[in-house]
Amino acid sequence: MSMYSLWGALEIGLIFGLVALGVLISFRILRFPDLTVDGSFPLGAAVAATLISAGFDPFAATLAATLAGALAGAITGWLNVRLKIMDLLASILMMIALYSINLRIMGRPNVPLITEPTVFTLLQPEAVSDYIMRPLTLLVAVVAIKFLLDWFLGTQIGLAIRSTGSNPRMARSQGIATGSMVLVGLAISNALCALAGALFAQSQGGADISMGIGTIVIGLAAVIVGESIFPSRRLLVMTLAALVGAVVYRFFIALALNADFIGLHAQDLNLVTAVLVTVALVIPLLKQKLRIKKGVR
Template sequence: MSAFAFFGALEIGLIYGLVALGVYLTFRVLDFPDLSVDGTFPMGVAVAATAITAGINPWLATGMAIIVSAAMGWVTAFLTVRCGILNLLASILTMIAAFSINIRIMGRPNMALLGQDTILTPFESWGEAMYVRPLVVGLLVLLSAWFVVRLLNSDFGLGMRATGVNARMVAAQGANTGFYTYFCLAISNGFVGFAGALFAQTNSFADVTSGVGTIVVGLAAVILGQTLIPGKKIWVAILAVVVGSIVYRLAVAFALSSGMFGLEASDLNLVTAVLVALALVLPKMKRARTRRSAMKAATTPSHANPSTGESR
Protein backbone atom coordinates (compact mmCIF):
# COMPACT_ATOMS: atom_id res chain seq x y z
CA MET A 1 0.00 0.00 0.00
CA SER A 2 1.41 3.37 -1.03
CA ALA A 3 1.90 6.28 1.39
CA PHE A 4 -0.86 8.21 -0.37
CA ALA A 5 -3.32 5.35 0.11
CA PHE A 6 -2.25 4.89 3.73
CA PHE A 7 -2.76 8.53 4.75
CA GLY A 8 -5.95 8.68 2.71
CA ALA A 9 -7.33 5.67 4.60
CA LEU A 10 -6.14 7.21 7.89
CA GLU A 11 -8.01 10.42 7.09
CA ILE A 12 -11.24 8.60 6.22
CA GLY A 13 -10.85 6.41 9.29
CA LEU A 14 -10.58 9.48 11.52
CA ILE A 15 -13.65 11.06 9.91
CA TYR A 16 -15.66 7.90 10.45
CA GLY A 17 -14.32 7.90 14.00
CA LEU A 18 -16.88 10.66 14.60
CA VAL A 19 -19.56 8.34 13.22
CA ALA A 20 -18.29 5.65 15.59
CA LEU A 21 -18.65 8.07 18.52
CA GLY A 22 -22.26 8.73 17.55
CA VAL A 23 -23.04 5.04 17.09
CA TYR A 24 -21.40 4.24 20.43
CA LEU A 25 -23.63 6.76 22.20
CA THR A 26 -26.83 5.27 20.82
CA PHE A 27 -26.03 1.56 20.66
CA ARG A 28 -23.77 1.13 23.68
CA VAL A 29 -24.80 3.92 26.04
CA LEU A 30 -28.52 4.37 25.37
CA ASP A 31 -29.19 0.89 23.92
CA PHE A 32 -31.10 2.53 21.05
CA PRO A 33 -30.78 0.98 17.56
CA ASP A 34 -30.55 4.20 15.56
CA LEU A 35 -30.45 3.65 11.80
CA SER A 36 -31.10 7.30 11.00
CA VAL A 37 -27.34 7.88 10.71
CA ASP A 38 -27.60 6.67 7.11
CA GLY A 39 -29.63 9.82 6.52
CA THR A 40 -27.91 12.29 8.83
CA PHE A 41 -24.43 11.61 7.43
CA PRO A 42 -25.39 12.79 3.91
CA MET A 43 -27.41 15.57 5.57
CA GLY A 44 -24.18 16.89 7.07
CA VAL A 45 -22.63 16.54 3.62
CA ALA A 46 -25.51 18.38 1.94
CA VAL A 47 -25.79 21.24 4.43
CA ALA A 48 -22.05 21.92 4.55
CA ALA A 49 -21.61 21.74 0.77
CA THR A 50 -24.63 23.96 0.04
CA ALA A 51 -23.59 26.55 2.61
CA ILE A 52 -19.96 26.66 1.45
CA THR A 53 -20.92 27.06 -2.21
CA ALA A 54 -23.25 29.88 -1.13
CA GLY A 55 -20.26 31.75 0.28
CA ILE A 56 -20.79 31.01 3.97
CA ASN A 57 -17.73 30.60 6.20
CA PRO A 58 -16.69 26.90 6.28
CA TRP A 59 -16.67 26.77 10.10
CA LEU A 60 -20.16 28.25 10.23
CA ALA A 61 -21.26 25.84 7.49
CA THR A 62 -19.91 22.93 9.53
CA GLY A 63 -21.78 24.18 12.60
CA MET A 64 -24.97 24.39 10.56
CA ALA A 65 -24.47 20.79 9.42
CA ILE A 66 -24.08 19.65 13.03
CA ILE A 67 -27.22 21.49 14.17
CA VAL A 68 -29.43 20.26 11.32
CA SER A 69 -28.24 16.67 11.75
CA ALA A 70 -28.82 16.90 15.50
CA ALA A 71 -32.34 18.11 14.78
CA MET A 72 -32.99 14.96 12.74
CA GLY A 73 -31.82 12.89 15.70
CA TRP A 74 -34.27 14.83 17.84
CA VAL A 75 -37.04 13.91 15.38
CA THR A 76 -36.19 10.21 15.80
CA ALA A 77 -36.40 10.61 19.58
CA PHE A 78 -39.71 12.48 19.26
CA LEU A 79 -41.23 9.69 17.17
CA THR A 80 -40.17 7.19 19.81
CA VAL A 81 -40.83 9.07 23.05
CA ARG A 82 -43.91 11.12 22.19
CA CYS A 83 -45.49 9.11 19.39
CA GLY A 84 -44.74 5.67 20.81
CA ILE A 85 -43.24 4.32 17.59
CA LEU A 86 -40.78 1.45 17.93
CA ASN A 87 -37.26 2.90 18.08
CA LEU A 88 -35.99 0.87 15.13
CA LEU A 89 -38.95 1.86 12.94
CA ALA A 90 -38.71 5.51 14.03
CA SER A 91 -35.08 5.70 12.94
CA ILE A 92 -35.90 4.08 9.59
CA LEU A 93 -38.67 6.64 8.99
CA THR A 94 -36.25 9.47 9.76
CA MET A 95 -33.62 7.96 7.44
CA ILE A 96 -36.12 7.71 4.56
CA ALA A 97 -37.36 11.27 5.08
CA ALA A 98 -33.79 12.59 5.26
CA PHE A 99 -33.05 11.35 1.73
CA SER A 100 -35.69 13.62 0.20
CA ILE A 101 -34.74 16.49 2.50
CA ASN A 102 -31.10 16.24 1.42
CA ILE A 103 -32.05 16.55 -2.24
CA ARG A 104 -34.15 19.59 -1.34
CA ILE A 105 -31.20 21.14 0.48
CA MET A 106 -28.75 20.60 -2.38
CA GLY A 107 -31.24 21.17 -5.18
CA ARG A 108 -29.68 18.27 -7.06
CA PRO A 109 -28.29 14.81 -6.29
CA ASN A 110 -24.65 15.92 -6.12
CA MET A 111 -22.38 18.94 -6.32
CA ALA A 112 -18.66 19.71 -6.46
CA LEU A 113 -16.65 21.79 -3.98
CA LEU A 114 -13.54 22.18 -6.12
CA GLY A 115 -11.94 25.57 -5.61
CA GLN A 116 -14.02 26.36 -2.51
CA ASP A 117 -12.48 27.30 0.82
CA THR A 118 -12.90 24.68 3.54
CA ILE A 119 -11.93 24.44 7.20
CA LEU A 120 -8.73 22.77 6.01
CA THR A 121 -7.71 25.65 3.71
CA PRO A 122 -5.95 27.78 6.41
CA PHE A 123 -3.79 24.78 7.36
CA GLU A 124 -2.57 23.97 3.86
CA SER A 125 0.45 26.24 4.37
CA TRP A 126 1.71 23.92 7.11
CA GLY A 127 3.09 21.44 4.63
CA GLU A 128 2.13 18.61 2.32
CA ALA A 129 -1.67 18.18 2.26
CA MET A 130 -1.31 14.39 2.47
CA TYR A 131 0.11 14.76 5.99
CA VAL A 132 -1.61 17.94 7.18
CA ARG A 133 -5.20 16.93 6.51
CA PRO A 134 -5.17 13.78 8.70
CA LEU A 135 -3.46 15.83 11.43
CA VAL A 136 -6.17 18.51 11.43
CA VAL A 137 -8.99 15.96 11.27
CA GLY A 138 -7.31 13.98 14.04
CA LEU A 139 -7.25 17.06 16.29
CA LEU A 140 -10.96 17.62 15.70
CA VAL A 141 -11.71 13.98 16.49
CA LEU A 142 -9.55 14.16 19.62
CA LEU A 143 -11.51 17.19 20.87
CA SER A 144 -14.79 15.41 20.13
CA ALA A 145 -13.63 12.29 21.98
CA TRP A 146 -12.56 14.40 24.96
CA PHE A 147 -16.00 16.02 25.02
CA VAL A 148 -17.75 12.61 25.02
CA VAL A 149 -15.54 11.32 27.83
CA ARG A 150 -16.27 14.39 29.97
CA LEU A 151 -19.97 14.12 29.19
CA LEU A 152 -20.30 10.45 30.10
CA ASN A 153 -18.29 10.90 33.30
CA SER A 154 -20.54 13.76 34.47
CA ASP A 155 -23.67 13.35 36.61
CA PHE A 156 -25.82 13.97 33.53
CA GLY A 157 -23.89 11.36 31.58
CA LEU A 158 -24.34 8.91 34.43
CA GLY A 159 -28.10 9.38 34.17
CA MET A 160 -27.95 8.85 30.43
CA ARG A 161 -25.94 5.66 30.87
CA ALA A 162 -28.34 4.44 33.52
CA THR A 163 -31.25 5.05 31.13
CA GLY A 164 -29.67 2.69 28.66
CA VAL A 165 -29.21 0.01 31.32
CA ASN A 166 -32.56 0.27 33.11
CA ALA A 167 -34.92 3.06 32.08
CA ARG A 168 -37.60 1.99 34.57
CA MET A 169 -35.20 2.31 37.47
CA VAL A 170 -34.17 5.79 36.33
CA ALA A 171 -37.82 6.84 35.96
CA ALA A 172 -38.55 5.48 39.44
CA GLN A 173 -35.85 7.81 40.80
CA GLY A 174 -37.76 10.76 39.35
CA ALA A 175 -35.47 11.40 36.37
CA ASN A 176 -36.82 12.22 32.91
CA THR A 177 -35.74 9.33 30.68
CA GLY A 178 -37.34 10.99 27.67
CA PHE A 179 -35.03 13.98 27.99
CA TYR A 180 -31.98 11.71 28.09
CA THR A 181 -33.23 10.03 24.91
CA TYR A 182 -33.75 13.37 23.14
CA PHE A 183 -30.31 14.59 24.13
CA CYS A 184 -28.43 11.40 23.28
CA LEU A 185 -30.08 11.01 19.86
CA ALA A 186 -29.43 14.66 19.05
CA ILE A 187 -25.78 14.68 20.05
CA SER A 188 -25.16 11.31 18.38
CA ASN A 189 -26.53 12.47 15.04
CA GLY A 190 -24.73 15.79 15.51
CA PHE A 191 -21.43 13.90 15.52
CA VAL A 192 -22.51 11.97 12.43
CA GLY A 193 -23.42 15.23 10.67
CA PHE A 194 -20.03 16.65 11.70
CA ALA A 195 -18.41 13.64 10.04
CA GLY A 196 -20.48 14.25 6.91
CA ALA A 197 -19.42 17.89 6.78
CA LEU A 198 -15.74 16.91 7.07
CA PHE A 199 -16.21 14.19 4.45
CA ALA A 200 -17.60 16.71 1.95
CA GLN A 201 -14.78 19.19 2.57
CA THR A 202 -11.95 16.67 2.44
CA ASN A 203 -13.26 14.97 -0.71
CA SER A 204 -14.48 18.17 -2.44
CA PHE A 205 -17.85 16.73 -3.45
CA ALA A 206 -21.29 16.05 -2.02
CA ASP A 207 -23.68 13.26 -2.96
CA VAL A 208 -27.01 12.26 -1.45
CA THR A 209 -26.04 8.58 -1.58
CA SER A 210 -22.85 9.07 0.45
CA GLY A 211 -24.58 7.82 3.59
CA VAL A 212 -25.35 4.32 2.32
CA GLY A 213 -23.89 1.80 4.76
CA THR A 214 -22.87 4.42 7.35
CA ILE A 215 -24.48 2.49 10.19
CA VAL A 216 -22.61 -0.68 9.20
CA VAL A 217 -19.29 1.18 9.16
CA GLY A 218 -20.05 2.74 12.54
CA LEU A 219 -20.94 -0.62 14.04
CA ALA A 220 -17.83 -2.17 12.52
CA ALA A 221 -15.69 0.49 14.18
CA VAL A 222 -17.37 0.05 17.57
CA ILE A 223 -17.29 -3.75 17.57
CA LEU A 224 -13.80 -4.07 16.12
CA GLY A 225 -12.36 -1.41 18.42
CA GLN A 226 -13.83 -2.89 21.59
CA THR A 227 -12.62 -6.32 20.51
CA LEU A 228 -9.05 -5.06 20.04
CA ILE A 229 -9.05 -2.80 23.12
CA PRO A 230 -11.34 -4.27 25.77
CA GLY A 231 -11.98 -2.23 28.87
CA LYS A 232 -14.76 -0.93 31.09
CA LYS A 233 -13.49 2.61 31.60
CA ILE A 234 -15.16 5.30 29.51
CA TRP A 235 -11.97 6.77 28.08
CA VAL A 236 -10.79 3.29 27.05
CA ALA A 237 -14.10 2.59 25.29
CA ILE A 238 -14.00 5.93 23.45
CA LEU A 239 -10.38 5.38 22.42
CA ALA A 240 -11.31 1.89 21.24
CA VAL A 241 -14.08 3.01 18.89
CA VAL A 242 -11.85 5.64 17.25
CA VAL A 243 -8.99 3.16 16.89
CA GLY A 244 -11.47 0.62 15.55
CA SER A 245 -12.56 3.04 12.84
CA ILE A 246 -8.95 3.66 11.79
CA VAL A 247 -8.03 -0.05 11.84
CA TYR A 248 -11.13 -0.91 9.84
CA ARG A 249 -10.34 1.63 7.13
CA LEU A 250 -6.69 0.62 6.97
CA ALA A 251 -7.66 -3.05 6.70
CA VAL A 252 -10.11 -2.31 3.89
CA ALA A 253 -7.58 -0.14 2.06
CA PHE A 254 -4.91 -2.83 2.35
CA ALA A 255 -7.25 -5.57 1.15
CA LEU A 256 -8.44 -3.55 -1.84
CA SER A 257 -5.10 -2.04 -2.85
CA SER A 258 -3.07 -5.22 -2.59
CA GLY A 259 -5.36 -7.20 -4.86
CA MET A 260 -5.64 -9.81 -2.10
CA PHE A 261 -8.23 -12.49 -2.92
CA GLY A 262 -9.05 -10.62 -6.12
CA LEU A 263 -11.00 -7.91 -4.25
CA GLU A 264 -12.09 -4.75 -6.03
CA ALA A 265 -13.52 -1.41 -4.89
CA SER A 266 -17.04 -2.73 -5.49
CA ASP A 267 -16.41 -5.37 -2.80
CA LEU A 268 -16.26 -2.78 0.01
CA ASN A 269 -19.58 -3.84 1.56
CA LEU A 270 -18.53 -7.50 1.42
CA VAL A 271 -15.27 -6.73 3.22
CA THR A 272 -17.20 -4.72 5.82
CA ALA A 273 -19.63 -7.59 6.44
CA VAL A 274 -16.79 -10.09 6.84
CA LEU A 275 -14.87 -7.86 9.26
CA VAL A 276 -17.95 -7.23 11.41
CA ALA A 277 -18.80 -10.93 11.44
CA LEU A 278 -15.27 -11.83 12.51
CA ALA A 279 -15.27 -9.16 15.22
CA LEU A 280 -18.52 -10.61 16.57
CA VAL A 281 -17.61 -14.28 16.32
CA LEU A 282 -13.97 -14.35 17.47
CA PRO A 283 -14.58 -13.07 21.03
CA LYS A 284 -17.37 -15.62 21.49
CA MET A 285 -15.11 -18.41 20.24
CA LYS A 286 -12.38 -17.26 22.63
CA ARG A 287 -14.78 -17.22 25.60
CA ALA A 288 -16.16 -20.66 24.67
CA ARG A 289 -12.62 -22.07 24.44
CA THR A 290 -11.78 -20.56 27.83
CA ARG A 291 -14.89 -22.10 29.42
CA ARG A 292 -14.10 -25.51 27.96
CA SER A 293 -10.55 -25.34 29.30
CA ALA A 294 -11.82 -24.34 32.73
CA MET A 295 -14.39 -27.17 32.79
CA LYS A 296 -11.79 -29.68 31.66
CA ALA A 297 -9.41 -28.56 34.39
CA ALA A 298 -12.19 -28.78 36.98
CA THR A 299 -13.24 -32.31 35.99
CA THR A 300 -9.70 -33.71 35.69
CA PRO A 301 -9.00 -35.92 38.80
CA SER A 302 -6.02 -34.99 40.93
CA HIS A 303 -3.28 -37.62 41.29
CA ALA A 304 -1.42 -35.92 44.10
CA ASN A 305 -0.89 -37.70 47.42
CA PRO A 306 -2.76 -35.59 50.03
CA SER A 307 -0.32 -36.59 52.81
CA THR A 308 2.87 -35.73 50.99
CA GLY A 309 1.62 -33.43 48.22
CA GLU A 310 3.65 -35.48 45.75
CA SER A 311 2.39 -37.28 42.70
CA ARG A 312 2.06 -41.04 42.90
Protein backbone atom coordinates in the same frame (compact mmCIF):
# COMPACT_ATOMS: atom_id res chain seq x y z
CA MET B 1 0.05 -0.26 -0.25
CA SER B 2 1.48 3.21 -0.88
CA MET B 3 2.12 5.84 1.78
CA TYR B 4 -0.56 8.00 0.16
CA SER B 5 -3.10 5.18 0.64
CA LEU B 6 -2.05 4.81 4.28
CA TRP B 7 -2.57 8.51 5.02
CA GLY B 8 -5.87 8.39 3.14
CA ALA B 9 -7.06 5.42 5.19
CA LEU B 10 -6.12 7.25 8.39
CA GLU B 11 -8.00 10.35 7.24
CA ILE B 12 -11.22 8.51 6.41
CA GLY B 13 -10.88 6.33 9.50
CA LEU B 14 -10.72 9.39 11.76
CA ILE B 15 -13.77 10.91 10.07
CA PHE B 16 -15.74 7.70 10.55
CA GLY B 17 -14.43 7.61 14.09
CA LEU B 18 -16.94 10.38 14.78
CA VAL B 19 -19.65 8.15 13.31
CA ALA B 20 -18.45 5.35 15.57
CA LEU B 21 -18.75 7.63 18.61
CA GLY B 22 -22.29 8.53 17.55
CA VAL B 23 -23.22 4.88 17.08
CA LEU B 24 -21.63 4.07 20.44
CA ILE B 25 -23.97 6.56 22.14
CA SER B 26 -27.13 5.28 20.48
CA PHE B 27 -26.51 1.53 20.30
CA ARG B 28 -24.29 0.88 23.32
CA ILE B 29 -25.14 3.61 25.84
CA LEU B 30 -28.82 4.32 25.07
CA ARG B 31 -29.59 0.83 23.67
CA PHE B 32 -31.50 2.58 20.88
CA PRO B 33 -31.29 0.99 17.38
CA ASP B 34 -30.94 4.28 15.51
CA LEU B 35 -30.81 4.05 11.71
CA THR B 36 -31.09 7.84 11.37
CA VAL B 37 -27.32 7.77 10.88
CA ASP B 38 -27.75 6.82 7.21
CA GLY B 39 -29.63 10.09 6.77
CA SER B 40 -27.84 12.41 9.20
CA PHE B 41 -24.40 11.67 7.72
CA PRO B 42 -25.37 12.92 4.22
CA LEU B 43 -27.45 15.66 5.90
CA GLY B 44 -24.28 17.11 7.40
CA ALA B 45 -22.54 16.84 4.04
CA ALA B 46 -25.46 18.46 2.21
CA VAL B 47 -25.76 21.41 4.61
CA ALA B 48 -22.02 22.07 4.71
CA ALA B 49 -21.52 21.74 0.95
CA THR B 50 -24.53 23.92 0.11
CA LEU B 51 -23.50 26.69 2.51
CA ILE B 52 -19.86 26.63 1.45
CA SER B 53 -20.77 26.75 -2.24
CA ALA B 54 -23.02 29.73 -1.42
CA GLY B 55 -20.05 31.62 0.02
CA PHE B 56 -20.42 30.94 3.75
CA ASP B 57 -17.43 30.42 6.03
CA PRO B 58 -16.50 26.69 6.12
CA PHE B 59 -16.34 26.65 9.93
CA ALA B 60 -19.79 28.21 10.22
CA ALA B 61 -21.10 25.78 7.59
CA THR B 62 -19.66 22.83 9.53
CA LEU B 63 -21.29 24.08 12.74
CA ALA B 64 -24.63 24.47 10.94
CA ALA B 65 -24.31 20.92 9.62
CA THR B 66 -23.67 19.62 13.14
CA LEU B 67 -26.74 21.42 14.47
CA ALA B 68 -28.85 20.03 11.62
CA GLY B 69 -27.78 16.53 12.59
CA ALA B 70 -28.68 17.22 16.21
CA LEU B 71 -32.13 18.34 15.12
CA ALA B 72 -32.62 15.16 13.06
CA GLY B 73 -31.66 12.99 16.03
CA ALA B 74 -33.97 14.93 18.34
CA ILE B 75 -36.88 14.42 15.92
CA THR B 76 -36.21 10.68 15.89
CA GLY B 77 -36.32 10.70 19.68
CA TRP B 78 -39.51 12.78 19.63
CA LEU B 79 -41.21 10.27 17.32
CA ASN B 80 -40.32 7.51 19.75
CA VAL B 81 -40.89 9.26 23.08
CA ARG B 82 -43.85 11.54 22.36
CA LEU B 83 -45.66 9.69 19.57
CA LYS B 84 -44.84 6.23 20.99
CA ILE B 85 -43.52 4.93 17.67
CA MET B 86 -41.23 1.92 18.05
CA ASP B 87 -37.58 3.00 18.23
CA LEU B 88 -36.40 1.14 15.13
CA LEU B 89 -39.39 2.28 13.07
CA ALA B 90 -38.98 5.90 14.22
CA SER B 91 -35.39 5.95 13.03
CA ILE B 92 -36.32 4.34 9.71
CA LEU B 93 -39.02 6.96 9.14
CA MET B 94 -36.54 9.76 9.83
CA MET B 95 -33.91 8.17 7.61
CA ILE B 96 -36.38 7.96 4.72
CA ALA B 97 -37.53 11.55 5.25
CA LEU B 98 -33.94 12.81 5.29
CA TYR B 99 -33.33 11.47 1.79
CA SER B 100 -35.87 13.92 0.37
CA ILE B 101 -34.76 16.67 2.77
CA ASN B 102 -31.15 16.30 1.64
CA LEU B 103 -32.23 16.58 -2.00
CA ARG B 104 -34.18 19.71 -1.11
CA ILE B 105 -31.18 21.23 0.65
CA MET B 106 -28.78 20.58 -2.22
CA GLY B 107 -31.30 21.18 -5.00
CA ARG B 108 -29.59 18.44 -7.03
CA PRO B 109 -28.06 14.99 -6.42
CA ASN B 110 -24.57 16.35 -5.64
CA VAL B 111 -22.73 19.57 -4.80
CA PRO B 112 -19.01 19.79 -5.76
CA LEU B 113 -16.48 21.57 -3.55
CA ILE B 114 -13.37 21.13 -5.71
CA THR B 115 -12.68 24.86 -6.08
CA GLU B 116 -14.28 26.01 -2.82
CA PRO B 117 -12.44 26.75 0.45
CA THR B 118 -12.84 24.17 3.21
CA VAL B 119 -11.77 23.87 6.82
CA PHE B 120 -8.79 21.87 5.58
CA THR B 121 -7.61 24.42 3.02
CA LEU B 122 -7.96 27.25 5.55
CA LEU B 123 -5.79 25.35 8.05
CA GLN B 124 -3.32 24.15 5.42
CA PRO B 125 0.25 25.49 5.83
CA GLU B 126 2.26 25.78 2.63
CA ALA B 127 5.16 23.76 4.01
CA VAL B 128 3.11 20.58 4.61
CA SER B 129 1.40 18.42 1.98
CA ASP B 130 -2.38 18.34 2.20
CA TYR B 131 -2.59 14.53 2.31
CA ILE B 132 -0.49 14.65 5.51
CA MET B 133 -1.96 17.78 7.06
CA ARG B 134 -5.59 16.69 6.78
CA PRO B 135 -5.17 13.49 8.87
CA LEU B 136 -3.13 15.41 11.45
CA THR B 137 -5.81 18.11 11.68
CA LEU B 138 -8.51 15.46 12.00
CA LEU B 139 -6.51 13.62 14.65
CA VAL B 140 -6.35 16.71 16.87
CA ALA B 141 -10.05 17.48 16.34
CA VAL B 142 -11.26 13.91 16.90
CA VAL B 143 -9.18 13.42 20.05
CA ALA B 144 -10.50 16.72 21.41
CA ILE B 145 -14.09 15.64 20.69
CA LYS B 146 -13.42 12.26 22.33
CA PHE B 147 -12.25 13.89 25.58
CA LEU B 148 -15.10 16.41 25.46
CA LEU B 149 -17.57 13.54 25.10
CA ASP B 150 -15.91 11.67 27.98
CA TRP B 151 -16.28 14.76 30.14
CA PHE B 152 -19.92 15.29 29.18
CA LEU B 153 -20.91 11.68 29.88
CA GLY B 154 -19.40 12.12 33.33
CA THR B 155 -21.62 15.10 34.14
CA GLN B 156 -25.05 14.85 35.77
CA ILE B 157 -26.84 14.88 32.40
CA GLY B 158 -24.38 12.38 30.95
CA LEU B 159 -24.86 10.02 33.87
CA ALA B 160 -28.62 10.35 33.44
CA ILE B 161 -28.29 9.37 29.78
CA ARG B 162 -26.18 6.35 30.72
CA SER B 163 -28.66 5.36 33.43
CA THR B 164 -31.52 5.64 30.93
CA GLY B 165 -29.78 3.19 28.63
CA SER B 166 -28.73 0.77 31.37
CA ASN B 167 -32.02 0.55 33.29
CA PRO B 168 -34.80 2.97 32.26
CA ARG B 169 -37.22 1.74 34.97
CA MET B 170 -34.68 2.34 37.72
CA ALA B 171 -33.75 5.70 36.16
CA ARG B 172 -37.40 6.81 36.23
CA SER B 173 -37.72 5.73 39.85
CA GLN B 174 -34.78 8.03 40.65
CA GLY B 175 -36.60 10.99 39.09
CA ILE B 176 -34.76 11.02 35.75
CA ALA B 177 -36.80 12.18 32.76
CA THR B 178 -35.82 9.25 30.56
CA GLY B 179 -37.70 10.59 27.53
CA SER B 180 -35.73 13.82 27.58
CA MET B 181 -32.50 11.87 28.00
CA VAL B 182 -33.30 9.82 24.89
CA LEU B 183 -33.84 13.04 22.93
CA VAL B 184 -30.55 14.54 24.16
CA GLY B 185 -28.60 11.34 23.54
CA LEU B 186 -29.90 10.90 20.00
CA ALA B 187 -29.29 14.59 19.27
CA ILE B 188 -25.64 14.25 20.30
CA SER B 189 -25.27 10.97 18.42
CA ASN B 190 -26.56 12.36 15.13
CA ALA B 191 -24.73 15.66 15.62
CA LEU B 192 -21.47 13.69 15.62
CA CYS B 193 -22.55 11.78 12.51
CA ALA B 194 -23.54 14.99 10.71
CA LEU B 195 -20.20 16.56 11.69
CA ALA B 196 -18.48 13.53 10.17
CA GLY B 197 -20.54 13.97 7.00
CA ALA B 198 -19.59 17.65 6.76
CA LEU B 199 -15.91 16.85 7.16
CA PHE B 200 -16.15 13.95 4.72
CA ALA B 201 -17.70 16.18 2.06
CA GLN B 202 -14.95 18.77 2.49
CA SER B 203 -12.28 16.06 2.48
CA GLN B 204 -13.56 14.25 -0.62
CA GLY B 205 -14.49 17.37 -2.60
CA GLY B 206 -18.27 17.38 -2.50
CA ALA B 207 -21.53 15.98 -1.16
CA ASP B 208 -23.62 13.31 -2.84
CA ILE B 209 -27.12 12.10 -2.04
CA SER B 210 -25.98 8.45 -1.93
CA MET B 211 -22.97 8.93 0.33
CA GLY B 212 -24.91 7.89 3.44
CA ILE B 213 -25.73 4.36 2.26
CA GLY B 214 -24.24 1.84 4.69
CA THR B 215 -22.96 4.44 7.16
CA ILE B 216 -24.64 2.71 10.09
CA VAL B 217 -22.95 -0.56 9.11
CA ILE B 218 -19.55 1.14 9.05
CA GLY B 219 -20.21 2.71 12.46
CA LEU B 220 -21.27 -0.61 13.95
CA ALA B 221 -18.28 -2.35 12.37
CA ALA B 222 -15.95 0.22 13.94
CA VAL B 223 -17.56 -0.23 17.37
CA ILE B 224 -17.44 -4.03 17.17
CA VAL B 225 -13.84 -4.12 15.91
CA GLY B 226 -12.82 -1.68 18.63
CA GLU B 227 -14.52 -3.73 21.34
CA SER B 228 -12.70 -6.85 20.17
CA ILE B 229 -9.39 -4.97 20.51
CA PHE B 230 -10.20 -3.24 23.84
CA PRO B 231 -12.85 -5.36 25.63
CA SER B 232 -13.69 -3.01 28.47
CA ARG B 233 -16.83 -1.43 29.95
CA ARG B 234 -15.03 1.70 31.15
CA LEU B 235 -16.27 4.77 29.32
CA LEU B 236 -12.82 6.18 28.55
CA VAL B 237 -11.78 2.88 26.99
CA MET B 238 -15.05 2.44 25.10
CA THR B 239 -14.74 5.77 23.31
CA LEU B 240 -11.08 5.10 22.57
CA ALA B 241 -11.99 1.63 21.25
CA ALA B 242 -14.59 3.13 18.90
CA LEU B 243 -12.01 5.50 17.40
CA VAL B 244 -9.33 2.83 17.11
CA GLY B 245 -11.86 0.42 15.60
CA ALA B 246 -12.79 2.96 12.90
CA VAL B 247 -9.15 3.52 11.95
CA VAL B 248 -8.32 -0.20 12.01
CA TYR B 249 -11.41 -0.92 9.93
CA ARG B 250 -10.37 1.59 7.25
CA PHE B 251 -6.81 0.23 7.23
CA PHE B 252 -8.11 -3.29 6.66
CA ILE B 253 -10.40 -2.02 3.90
CA ALA B 254 -7.53 -0.18 2.21
CA LEU B 255 -5.24 -3.18 2.58
CA ALA B 256 -7.81 -5.58 1.13
CA LEU B 257 -8.66 -3.33 -1.83
CA ASN B 258 -5.02 -2.53 -2.60
CA ALA B 259 -3.69 -6.08 -2.32
CA ASP B 260 -3.32 -7.30 -5.90
CA PHE B 261 -3.05 -10.97 -4.92
CA ILE B 262 -6.54 -10.91 -3.36
CA GLY B 263 -8.13 -9.46 -6.49
CA LEU B 264 -10.74 -7.29 -4.75
CA HIS B 265 -12.16 -4.12 -6.28
CA ALA B 266 -14.11 -1.09 -5.06
CA GLN B 267 -17.43 -2.87 -5.62
CA ASP B 268 -16.33 -5.50 -3.05
CA LEU B 269 -16.36 -2.96 -0.20
CA ASN B 270 -19.58 -4.29 1.37
CA LEU B 271 -18.28 -7.87 1.14
CA VAL B 272 -15.07 -6.90 2.95
CA THR B 273 -17.13 -5.08 5.58
CA ALA B 274 -19.33 -8.14 6.17
CA VAL B 275 -16.27 -10.38 6.54
CA LEU B 276 -14.55 -8.01 8.97
CA VAL B 277 -17.65 -7.65 11.15
CA THR B 278 -18.14 -11.43 11.17
CA VAL B 279 -14.53 -11.98 12.23
CA ALA B 280 -14.82 -9.32 14.94
CA LEU B 281 -17.97 -11.00 16.29
CA VAL B 282 -16.52 -14.50 16.19
CA ILE B 283 -13.18 -13.72 17.88
CA PRO B 284 -14.68 -13.05 21.37
CA LEU B 285 -16.70 -16.28 21.13
CA LEU B 286 -13.57 -18.24 20.23
CA LYS B 287 -11.70 -16.68 23.16
CA GLN B 288 -14.52 -17.66 25.50
CA LYS B 289 -14.50 -21.26 24.25
CA LEU B 290 -10.73 -21.46 24.73
CA ARG B 291 -11.08 -20.22 28.32
CA ILE B 292 -13.78 -22.83 29.00
CA LYS B 293 -11.61 -25.63 27.55
CA LYS B 294 -8.63 -24.53 29.65
CA GLY B 295 -10.85 -24.45 32.74
CA VAL B 296 -12.11 -27.97 32.04
CA ARG B 297 -8.59 -29.27 31.68
